[in-house]
Amino acid sequence: MEMPAPNQNVLKRKPELVKRLLSVLPRDAVIDHEAETKAYECDALSAYRCPPIAAVLPRTTEETAAILKICNEMQVPVVPRGSGTSLSGGALPTADSVILGVARMNAVLEINYPDRYIKVQSGRTNLSVTGAVEADGFFYAPDPSSQLACAIAGNIAMNSGGAHCLKYGVTSNNLLGVKFVTMQGDIIEIGGPHLDAEGLDLLGLICGSEGQLGIVTEATLRILPKPEGARPVLIGFDNNETAGACVADIVKAGILPVAIEFMDSPCIKATEAFAGAGYPFCEALLIVEVEGSQAEIDEQLEKITAIARKHDPVELREAKDEDQATRIWLGRKSAFGAMGQLNDYMCLDGTIPVTQLPYVLRRMNELSEEFGLKVGNVFHAGDGNLHPLILYDANKPGDLETCEAFGAEILKLCVEVGGCLTGEHGVGIEKRDLMPVQFQPEDLEAQMQIKDVFDPQWLLNPAKVFPLDSSAERRNASRSLS
Amino acid sequence: MNIFQPKTEADVAQVIRETNQGLSIFGGGTRGVCERGGNSLETTGLSGIIDYQPGALTMIAQAGTPLKEIVETLGQEGQQLPFEPMDSHAMLDLTGSATIGGAFAANISGPRRIQVGAARDFLLGVRFVDGSGNILKSGGSVMKNVTGYDLVKLLAGSHGTLGVIIQVAFKVLPVAETQSTLILEGLDDEAAIDALTTAMNSPFDVSGAAHAPSKNQTYLRLEGFNKSVLYRTEKLQAYLKKFGEAQVVNASQSESLWTKIRNVDIFADKDADIWRLSVKPTDAPKIVSAVGFKQHLYDWSGGLIWGTLPKGSNPRSALSEFGGHATRVRGQSGSIPKFQPQSPLVADLSEKIRNKFDPRGILNAGLMG
Numbered sequence: 114m115e116m117p118a119p120n121q122n123v124l125k126r127k128p129e130l131v132k133r134l135l136s137v138l139p140r141d142a143v144i145d146h147e148a149e150t151k152a153y154e155c156d157a158l159s160a161y162r163c164p165p166i167a168a169v170l171p172r173t174t175e176e177t178a179a180i181l182k183i184c185n186e187m188q189v190p191v192v193p194r195g196s197g198t199s200l201s202g203g204a205l206p207t208a209d210s211v212i213l214g215v216a217r218m219n220a221v222l223e224i225n226y227p228d229r230y231i232k233v234q235s236g237r238t239n240l241s242v243t244g245a246v247e248a249d250g251f252f253y254a255p256d257p258s259s260q261l262a263c264a265i266a267g268n269i270a271m272n273s274g275g276a277h278c279l280k281y282g283v284t285s286n287n288l289l290g291v292k293f294v295t296m297q298g299d300i301i302e303i304g305g306p307h308l309d310a311e312g313l314d315l316l317g318l319i320c321g322s323e324g325q326l327g328i329v330t331e332a333t334l335r336i337l338p339k340p341e342g343a344r345p346v347l348i349g350f351d352n353n354e355t356a357g358a359c360v361a362d363i364v365k366a367g368i369l370p371v372a373i374e375f376m377d378s379p380c381i382k383a384t385e386a387f388a389g390a391g392y393p394f395c396e397a398l399l400i401v402e403v404e405g406s407q408a409e410i411d412e413q414l415e416k417i418t419a420i421a422r423k424h425d426p427v428e429l430r431e432a433k434d435e436d437q438a439t440r441i442w443l444g445r446k447s448a449f450g451a452m453g454q455l456n457d458y459m460c461l462d463g464t465i466p467v468t469q470l471p472y473v474l475r476r477m478n479e480l481s482e483e484f485g486l487k488v489g490n491v492f493h494a495g496d497g498n499l500h501p502l503i504l505y506d507a508n509k510p511g512d513l514e515t516c517e518a519f520g521a522e523i524l525k526l527c528v529e530v531g532g533c534l535t536g537e538h539g540v541g542i543e544k545r546d547l548m549p550v551q552f553q554p555e556d557l558e559a560q561m562q563i564k565d566v567f568d569p570q571w572l573l574n575p576a577k578v579f580p581l582d583s584s585a586e587r588r589n590a591s592r593s594l595s
Numbered sequence: 596m597n598i599f600q601p602k603t604e605a606d607v608a609q610v611i612r613e614t615n616q617g618l619s620i621f622g623g624g625t626r627g628v629c630e631r632g633g634n635s636l637e638t639t640g641l642s643g644i645i646d647y648q649p650g651a652l653t654m655i656a657q658a659g660t661p662l663k664e665i666v667e668t669l670g671q672e673g674q675q676l677p678f679e680p681m682d683s684h685a686m687l688d689l690t691g692s693a694t695i696g697g698a699f700a701a702n703i704s705g706p707r708r709i710q711v712g713a714a715r716d717f718l719l720g721v722r723f724v725d726g727s728g729n730i731l732k733s734g735g736s737v738m739k740n741v742t743g744y745d746l747v748k749l750l751a752g753s754h755g756t757l758g759v760i761i762q763v764a765f766k767v768l769p770v771a772e773t774q775s776t777l778i779l780e781g782l783d784d785e786a787a788i789d790a791l792t793t794a795m796n797s798p799f800d801v802s803g804a805a806h807a808p809s810k811n812q813t814y815l816r817l818e819g820f821n822k823s824v825l826y827r828t829e830k831l832q833a834y835l836k837k838f839g840e841a842q843v844v845n846a847s848q849s850e851s852l853w854t855k856i857r858n859v860d861i862f863a864d865k866d867a868d869i870w871r872l873s874v875k876p877t878d879a880p881k882i883v884s885a886v887g888f889k890q891h892l893y894d895w896s897g898g899l900i901w902g903t904l905p906k907g908s909n910p911r912s913a914l915s916e917f918g919g920h921a922t923r924v925r926g927q928s929g930s931i932p933k934f935q936p937q938s939p940l941v942a943d944l945s946e947k948i949r950n951k952f953d954p955r956g957i958l959n960a961g962l963m964g
């Protein structure tokens with residue numbers, strides 16, 4: 114993956130930059146020694162690394178604004194960072210960039226149950242948002258698997274989803290308002306505890322903009338009362354087609370499970386070997402979870418199992434108690450770890466129409482043969498969001514490149530059947546150069562126009578999302594390079 | 596005065612490219628967004644459902660497709676538009692047939708907004724023609740998509756000021772097997788909002804929460820499978836004991852009740868201006884008494900206030916100490932803008948975005964600021 118050459122002018126002016134940053138921040142908020150900047154050299158797409166020129170860790174929105182003003186004046190690129198769990202390289206620095214980390218801004222600012230919202234600083238982790246309201250019977254719905262670590266800031270930037278978004282939606286459906294600092298250092302508030310912020314939907318635009326439009330420092334989030342209970346059922350099939358058909362039938366029947374997760378046989382085998390959850394060895398496995406009171410759960414599971422039976426499952430296991438439920442989820446939750454035991458892996462994230470599931474899985478296996486790399490699938494089937502995990506050996510020369518080429522083919526396949534390149538992980542650097550597969554040049558131009566409005570100098574996370582060549586002119590236009 | 600009724604997206608692009616005057620953009624013209632009488636472009640010629648996948652809960656349609664046709668087609672598969680867009684004919688005294696493109700362009704969401712989200716939350720993809728005549732797309736037709744900036748949300752609710760929407764892809768949901776409504780009687784506004792927000796804090800998955808002061812009634816809707824609705828109805832009744840004994844009405848009564856609430860058909864005074872305020876629910880009664888509406892109705896657990904005021908009135912100063920926003924949906928006034936003015940920084944960003952999409956300022960110019 115190519116990154117633009119660092120601006121030598123910025124590198125030369127590092128002492129001046131650090132001095133100016135220290136004039137608005139306490140010493141411990143500016144990290145400029147090489148040994149320490151290394152801690153910020155990558156996110157969870159760890160195949161790519163580059164230490165930034167410095168990292169800054171503001172404690173307030175005002176400090177954030179002061180930092181941005183300085184960087185804007187000095188034309189220093191800024192890479193926003195939450196917890197660095199991005200899988201697409203969204204928080205990957207360039208050598209001439211400043212990492213702006215929001216991790217120290219993690220306070221809860223307000224909790225309001227009657228109006229069902231919580232206001233937090235954006236560095237707060239996803240799970241600890243729920244943690245703040247859980248004792249009172251509430252939760253924050255979007256639940257990325259990385260929720261223990263990832264920050265609300267990153268969730269907003271990537272419009273993250275999770276296992277339960279089939280019922281509760283993704284981040285943008287649960288975000289009511291933000292406090293947001295532009296590259297020029299202007300502090301803006303959009304939305305709030307009321308619904309549908311007035312005017313153009315800038316909130317919707319900012320959510321999912323991958324840190325390219327401004328820095329989110331505070332967020333107002335929808336919280337919901339916890340359901341009375343939840344229980345999963347596990348259904349095994351001897352082929353992917355049938356499993357796919359079963360998913361469609363469940364959805365059509367008007368049952369709205371909170372989650373429908375799918376695992377294919379390579380993944381089932383790996384998980385069994387790793388976690389021993391007692392999964393049946395079959396071609397395809399579904400985990401369907403429903404919520405409500407005991408009686409409501411029974412009613413829904415009855416309908417689901419009736420539908421499943423019509424498709425001749427090889428296994429049908431209803432969780433009778435908490436322990437059995439945990440066991441059913443155990444395998445799913447350890448799937449990534451299990452695949453990681455087999456080899457290094459790259460996790461993809463395309464979405465397809467649910468109806469195309471069998472074809473896409475078949476084609477993916479053919480590609481796997483062609484490229485000579487194994488692929489396992491564990492994903493959110495209810496909404497067609499695939500997570501193919503391609504196994505490769507990082508120490509074997511050329512393997513990463515083959516893996517990336519294979520990954521690109523899978524994502525092209527997703528687009529070809531009417532889907533998209535990324536369902537929840539974002540474009541970052543990883544899918545940047547594939548954007549023309551999904552968009553015409555004029556569609557990308559329309560998106561880049563938006564960045565022109567918010568960040569005319571293209572200093573915020575500049576080398577991401579758009580193909581490097583298509584953004585080159587804008588990135589270089591107003592920059593003094595010497 | 597020219598009225599353009601293009602039949603293809605290429606025609607839409609051509610009309611826009613060739614015009615050098617402002618255009619008012621109409622779907623069915625039932626939302627009272629634009630005034631008739633000037634040059635206009637109507638999308639009703641772009642009609643028809645392009646693709647419907649009940650098993651994937653997605654539909655793609657041309658923007659001018661009548662809402663009625665969409666709802667009927669979905670109904671045949673036991674599905675629906677979850678955000679239940681209102682029918683605003685009667686309230687606004689307008690004729691015409693509402694379109695699916697118009698519902699999204701104006702982000703029209705009904706009572707279920709508080710449970711499942713707004714129109715904009717169900718819009719998966721758009722094709723549109725910008726003010727320079729470029730045919731553009733954003734999003735797609737799948738349920739989860741974070742590929743590139745979310746121009747889909749930006750276009751939803753842009754009221755034709757960024758482009759003419761020509762095609763929409765959206766998510767649908769099954770119609771619930773049954774529904775019931777709990778009705779509490781005789782609560783004043785404060786107590787009613789208390790009851791609504793209390794219900795929304797329960798685990799019983801309320802899908803509608805409204806209060807009609809003119810009828811002295813407070814409504815809570817539950818939807819789902821038979822046994823589940825029965826169970827939750829009893830539970831919620833008990834949960835709300837302190838607000839009185841809730842009366843329960845059956846599915847068909849419940850359905851017609853919520854159609855009325857959704858369509859806000861209680862405003863008899865045809866001369867008054869109608870305002871729609873989006874606020875923090877617990878502020879709602881205070882805002883209502885500060886504004887002094889002639890008649891009013893609360894939906895969205897109090898978060899949505901519909902109210903009538905004498906012609907030319909402006910409720911916004913009363914709103915300023917609370918936050919939220921007010922939109923005039925019926926009535927005209929040269930000096931009072933239809934949409935809530937934004938803070939200078941936000942207004943500036945919005946203005947710049949409009950200039951990018953419509954550099955000549957020809958699409959519903961001046962409507963949103």
Ligand SMILES: Cc1cc2nc3c(=O)[nH]c(=O)nc-3n(C[C@H](O)[C@H](O)[C@H](O)COP(=O)(O)OP(=O)(O)OC[C@H]3O[C@@H](n4cnc5c(N)ncnc54)[C@H](O)[C@@H]3O)c2cc1C
Pocket residue numbers: 156157192193194195196197198199200202203204215235256257258259262263264265266267268269270271272273274275276323324325327328329330449537538574
């Ligand atoms: C094991 C694992 C499982 C995962 N599971 C899921 C999953 O189920 N669903 C899912 O959606 N994702 C998942 N992810 C991906 C990742 O966790 C999410 O994208 C997450 O939202 C990133 O949050 P973060 O705080 O770590 O952000 P970072 O990685 O720090 O940054 C992500 C992006 O946000 C930008 N950003 C950060 N802070 C700000 C700010 N304050 N203002 C503006 N922009 C900012 C960054 O520049 C970057 O582009 C997973 C990742 C891992 C490693």
